[in-house]
Amino acid sequence: MLITLPDFAYLLGVPTATARLRVIPEDFQVIETLSFEPSGTGEHVFLQIRKRNTNTDWLARQLAQFANVKSLAVSYAGLKDRHAVTTQWFSIHLAGQAGDKLNWQTLNNETVQVLQQTRHERKLRRGALRDNQFILCLRDVTGDHQDLENRLTQLAAQGVPNYFGEQRFGHNHHNLQQAGTILLEHASVADRHQRGLYLSAARSFLFNCILSERVSRRLWNQAMIGDVMQLAGSHSVFPIKEIEADIIQRLQMFDLHPAAPLWGKGENLATADALALMQTVLAPYSGWCDGLIREDLTLEWRNLRLVVNDLQWTWLDATTLQLRFHLPAGSYATTVLRELVISEEYSFEN
Structure with a gap:
């Protein structure tokens, strides 16, 4: 089956600037810190x-x-x-x-x-990481520098939607295509590692769909009635029935984040408005949801908001922008970049 990724909603609108990424390997540096x-x-x-x-x-x-x-x-x-x-x-x-x-x-x-x-x-x-530090170099940047810096300022202040990056879905979305054959056509994959990658791609795709809808409604960093909240820096979650002042304050302080499920078997803690949104988004993918339960995956939660820590930027020359920031384990630098520029990536032979 052929799966086409939708154009997931942007927080700040489609970027007007363009840039080249990974012209050389040193343009994309990552340094992990253990927990x-x-x-x-x-x-x-x-x-x-x-x-x-x-x-x-x-x-x-x-x-x-x-x-x-x-x-x-x-x-x-x-x-x-x-x-x-x-x-x-x-x-x-x-x-x-x-x-x-x-x-x-x-x-x-x-x-x-x-x-x-x-x-x-x-x-x-x-996952035994405190965070990853990224040092990225964008080359041949075109577009309005002031708009780009405004976007950087906004991302530093409020974070970005915590999408799974496109690399999660494989080259030409191969992992997602394979997931569809497993979940809808009951195909078998002998390699357990590969099978796990395909099923993870399916869960990531469904999560991104829910997040995209909440970004469209400007609810990705706001509480909904019946929402599930995740404690910052933790996997701990709890449901809310009402949007109380304490919840609003903790969201503003980045102590809490709204969360959405990585689909599987187990209790869905969402209720009311949050559950209704989720059900609407996932209705076209009911076969995927049923298949993930059949595959015996356990429902987990992932926060919708990605905080970009210690974000700094420097213009090395008129068309070269260096970015430095820290992200928690399991998040994607490309998720930050998609809000800044339309990037053309180069590839290298190993």
Whole structure:
């Protein structure tokens, strides 16, 4: 089946400026910060690695091969962009002195550099990040500079809609097409990892549809009657029946964010107006929703508002704009960029 992504609603309207992104890998830099400090002891070797134009999964397999362990012994907190320069942590399960005898620096080459080595008692789990720092360079920027700076000021003050980035849906939306065959045609996919990617793409798509409708109604950062609220920096959620003054104040202070579901089995906490909006948006995708429940995925919640922390910008010259900001784990820098410029991305061979 053919799925076409809708033009999800913009917070500030379609940008008038254009720019080129990733002309070179150094134009897109990501530095992750763990949510904990490795203890220095334990069965798991932790490596901080800077990689250039390198796929995270591919590098994890290279680490496993170098350490002579199974691929499952290597883990990381999150996938990082391939066409970029990214700094991230990996853990390798190596009990005893085995890991200490390996010279990890021999891995260094023009695309990979081991920056730090330590140990910890437990493996590195997905999502175990405090945040990601982004340093992006937009080249050949055209359009009204003042409008672009006004947009930056607004994003710094109020954040952006927390859309899943298009990369979630795969090249030419392949992941989404495959999800449709699984959910609507009961197709089988032998590779569990790939199957998981496809189903995650489906849940992300449905979330984006709900968020887009709320952006259109200017309710993406406002409470609705019957809404579900998520505590900032937490996965904790709670439903509200009425929009009380305390809820409004906490939303203004960024202590709370409205949330929408990542579809699956389990209780939908939304009621009243919030539930009605959700049902209207998802009605054309009832087969997808039923399929996700059949696939035994558990309903989860994701906040609708993405706070762009420490947003700074500098004009390196008349047409080159550098951006610096921090985002929490699970969010997308491209979601920030889509509110600023229409970007043309370049690609590189690994």
